[in-house]
Amino acid sequence: MIKRNILIASAFFSFSLGMAQQYGGMWIPTELNEKEMKDLGMKISAKDIFNTQKPSIKDAVVQFNGGCTAEIISPKGLLLTNHHCGYGQIQAHSTVQNDLLSNGFWAKNMGTELPNPGVTVDFIVDIKEVTNQILEGTENLQEPELAKKIAKNIEIYKNSQKTESYQSISVKPMYYGNKFYAYVIETYKDVRLVGAPPQSIGKFGSDTDNWVWPRHTGDFSMFRIYADKNNKPAEYSKDNVPYVPKHYLPVSIKDKAENDFTFVYGFPGRTTEYLPAIAVEKIMTEIDPARIAVRDVALKTLDEKMRTDDATRIKYASKYASVANYWKKWIGEVEGLKKSNAVQKKVNYENTLSSKNPEIKNTISEINSLYTQQAPYALNNAYYSEVIRNAETFALANLYSNYITSLEAGRMDEKGTTAFKNRLTSFYKDYSAELDAKVTAKLLALYANKTAPQFLPAGFDKYKNEAQNITEIEEISKNSVITGRSEVNGASLSGDIEKAFSNQDKLIKTIKKDPVYQLFMSLKETYLKTADPQFASLQMKIDALQKKYMAQQMSTDKDRKFFPDANSTLRVTYGKVKGSTPKDAVTYDYQTHLAGVMEKYIPGDYEFDVPKKLIELYDKKDYGIYKDKSGDVPVGFTATNHTTGGNSGSPALDAHGNLVGLNFDRQWEGTMSDINYDPRFSRNIMVDTKYILFIIDKFADSKWLINEMKIVK
Template sequence: MKKLLLILCVGIGFFGRSEEGMIIPTLLSAFESDMQAMGMKLSAEDIYDANNASIKDAVMHFGGGCTAEIVSDQGLMLTNHHCGFSQINAHSTLENNYLKYGFWAKSKEDELANPGLTATRMVRIEDVTRATLAGTEDLSGNDLALKIRTNIALLVSEATKGTHYTAEIKPFDYGNSYYLLVKEEFLDVRLVGAPPSTVGKFGGDTDNWVWPRHTGDFSVFRIYAGENNEPAEYSTNNKPYQPLHYLPVSIKDRAENDFTMVFGFPGRTYQHTISSELAFIIDTQRPAQIRMRDHSLSVIKPAMKASEATTLQYASKQSRIANAWKKWIGQIDGLKRNDAVAKKLAYEKRYTEQANLNRNWKEKYGTVVQDLNALATKYNNANFAYEMFIEYMYYGPEAIRTARNLYGKLIDTAIFQNAEKLAQLKADLIAGAEGHFKNFDANIDKEIFKLQTAEYIKHLDESMMPEILKGMDVNSFAEEAYEKSITANKEKYIKFIEKLSLKSAKKFMKDPMFQLYHDVDNTFRSKVLNDVRIYSTKKNELMKTYVAGKYEMFPDDKHWADANSTLRVTYGKLEGSYPTDGIKYTPHTTLKGLIEKHNTGNPDFEVLPRMIELYEAKDYGQYAQDGELWVCFTGSNHTTGGNSGSPVLDAEGNLVGLNFDRSWESTMSDYMFDASRCRNITVDVRYVLWIMDTYANAGHLVDEMTLIK
């Protein structure tokens, strides 16, 4: 175990190309000299220090799914527009359409509360592998899992005792190592500003995952704290948070090959995926998922274009559906172009040959590749059924989800024996209905239902087909269900809730949308879920061995732990790329290119008149470089989902931009990184400041920041 831990901590340091990988901050010292050779002027302790203020104290986990950075001593935060989209949308009405025209708080009193939104600071990260695995040497199966859970509970309790912090322990490299993550979660996060969608979402689906890019993908929030500058629930008595560190903002000129570093919370990567599973994803799973979302978007997009009210209802949903949809299209293309499956097969051959050179290695690792591929082949169909179920039930027709959610509230029949609890349940359900039906159109949902249900049936194996879907006339069922079901009609739904009783709850079981949900869900649980769980358990066990073998047998290869929504550092340069033969991507874009796109007439490139006025006047102020206003730039930093909003830092640790996307050719990097073509896309912070200061006349926010000129 000691030898393995040494390999895990040290072997990671031998990178062939520095751009690949997402570094656990506690291991930064192993990369310090390489980063400094690329131009960095900082030390590892400047970036991450558990005992003193450092850059990590300005990097926040925003809402649990994005990253944000603190840029003033008053808790002012920047993140992406798409990360704050649901909050901006929630505050928007037809009378005050902040999505369309933007929002800028003139004073702190005008900043808008967002119930449930959090911003979390990483207090410290600690390798607790030995303590987590203590006493597990002779255990296996359920006994092993129980002992690990017990150890984790004790370690978390000790780490948070006497503090207001929270903590968790996460496995890395499939359980070869464990890290303790101690956090400080702030509960009062207010919306300060957002540009209009013509800035924040400029390019729409046309430009999503595409370079060149001209999107001002940013929004502004502020953290508030209670007494002693500690987290507190929303209160008018709370004060702006005073951070341990905030990022200076650089408006200095940029140049190609400048050092760049991204610090954030990347979501998930799957670099160890075995060849047979990857081939199935490329050839079968992703195309089917894309087709399901094709159907939703084919209904939603024209409806949004026809009505501003519908745009407000569906903008957030459309963005949620379209983001992964377009990413998957690019991901398949990139993996095929890069011959990813063949490269996986070649590596697996090399791995097995290496294992056979040593008796000890052969015993531990000799058959693991064969075992993983056999396992994937056996369970790929079950895993596919699982993924399609998720598409249909979680990203498909909302009326089905409403049936599922309501059933979840009614399943506890004991609540009907308590008048006080029943009254509270009714109040909660009615309040939830107001928010849900505000952004729901039954006709749109019905058309999505028809298309997606037919597609779902097409992809289901007969052995996994719910009875209700066998031989279904989808169009007829949809017409009847959306006419009768309480889940598709606000008035019927609220009337049902107002008269809710045990007797009426039982009548709900005859609702056509509930019957569909219930049969599909029951079939999934009885015929799919168990196989998926078996697959996941066995795969994780084999992957733990497989990854350990990589570290032990190939210590000079580039190794890094898959992203898992924990704080990571990646570094590279401000640079373009050559994605395909005959095409060169320049490393930055300007406002001129934005206007050129607008002039094509594509509605995704709409701008408001003020943008054109300022462009024609060339009113760029202190934010220009050589007479032009940079909008976006690319870098060779390895990023993924969750890195949205991450600070992009220069050699001195100053903020130069906000990471918000990857090029289409880069979406393959979740499975396989190619340093020659994979690029992250950043909105230049000078464009962000120009929008605030010049375009929106919100210069008081820029005045809070420390500008590096």
């Protein structure tokens, strides 16, 4: 599947690096690096991208359901995001009899679009720097008093601002707390599923191709925002009407060329570009390998069952994809950090800074000492948190533990109990106690074998044997009310939760005696005693020094233009359409095509099967206006945009602000860009708009959706 091209000269590759951003960049839209963007080819202005006085591109970009990004592509509130971003909603509408994951879904008109209770989209109305207001009176404070004062100042600021009932204000720290920005957010709550290709298109390549290039995935789904008759946010109602946006994105089907300017607009989740060398080294050699090891065991166990049982496959589809996503990302991150020599690069930068500002040498020395002290606690934190997350039986026990703690402390009212029961109902809906007993047994063995003795409960050595664990955990799972396999108050928690909660005192007493609960609590109490306080205390000191180091970097390195790390706030990143040479004698083109889908096609395979109709369209070359100059339909392309999680579903725009692609992934060799952006390897991966429209029009016969859009030819 790797395309080898020995005709690309090394001189060209060197030139391409010169055109890429040295440090990447996730820029606050009100503080864009406009000159560099225009130097790289942008034809519009910064005010066209973000403007509070008139419609701008920001009015077409939303945060989808608190995580991904989406964009409006029609005057009727039609929303485009990734298939994997809408996966949970597609799954929720799926049954064994009507499997929308496998079959896809296309509304025939607005009346057949499917509601999704609880799903929201957030618009950013305005962004303001509020550093002076938030840091007022904090000059001589240290943690934890500093955090309390900042929190108080944030509340004072938020209370001083006038907002509508459907608006909120979020104040976010930037540059490790050296600056603060306030975001005015407008939330819409009626979001309906419009269309999604079958997962044989939307998830083509599945786990094998995840984070990998060349890529042939049609990773998109479509929703619509609905509003009340005044175009304002409203809870779901059959009387709501399609939202009329201030701006929507024209969709371009022009051919792409290498070095075309692009920019990506969205809500990147989290990056740590300014960490010291020792922090990067610990991530690369200790933390990521621990996380990978836990998820490796969980995924293999789930996969064995999902491959042989359709009901389990549907039930666990979304969860499996979620767990696998960062498992593979961390593997690529470790390799990328090594390949890009990230630690030494950080050491060299620290030495350069120290030569200009001797105070930085002392800061780095203090940071190194703290990370060294924290290392054993950080490693235990990584193993413990991943085991609790991936052993769902323990995740359930943890939910009950937190609930009981709040209840006994008088912090749990009727509303909180209702919310807790709703959460449990949602959890049990996609939970298999029998399957997870096996996962939990295997993860217990891993934890017992990998964890230092001082972090383990007394007598925990007995869990080192995986085979013995499987027998024992299955037995205690069968006798547990937490797993829903045993009853309390005449009902199971997984079957009739209201009846199970009918006598809450009895429920709590039963849970406290539950064998799963007691096993979990032995782990939790030991962790909270031997690792968590030490980890947290040292992290507080590290965070204070990181804030100081960040300020020192910004004041010392006058040649570097700094951007804040991603924190799920609205950002713009930019670059150029570009292929890559990630390995010796291996060159990737920037574009893939439908022919590549057929090259990977494996009939009946859960990752590489292809729908019959798509094969027919390919065989007939029935591409309409969606083919490019090669005569084939382009599927995906790569560029040097600096993206991360949360950018999934982000619009990729051309020099004129037209939609040319839908961001959905990064190239595996460059996933370390969250920590160390390297223009040689860092590439974001996008679905081509031509492929999206081709699937909607030719495959789904949903021309009515195409007719809503403004197509740029």
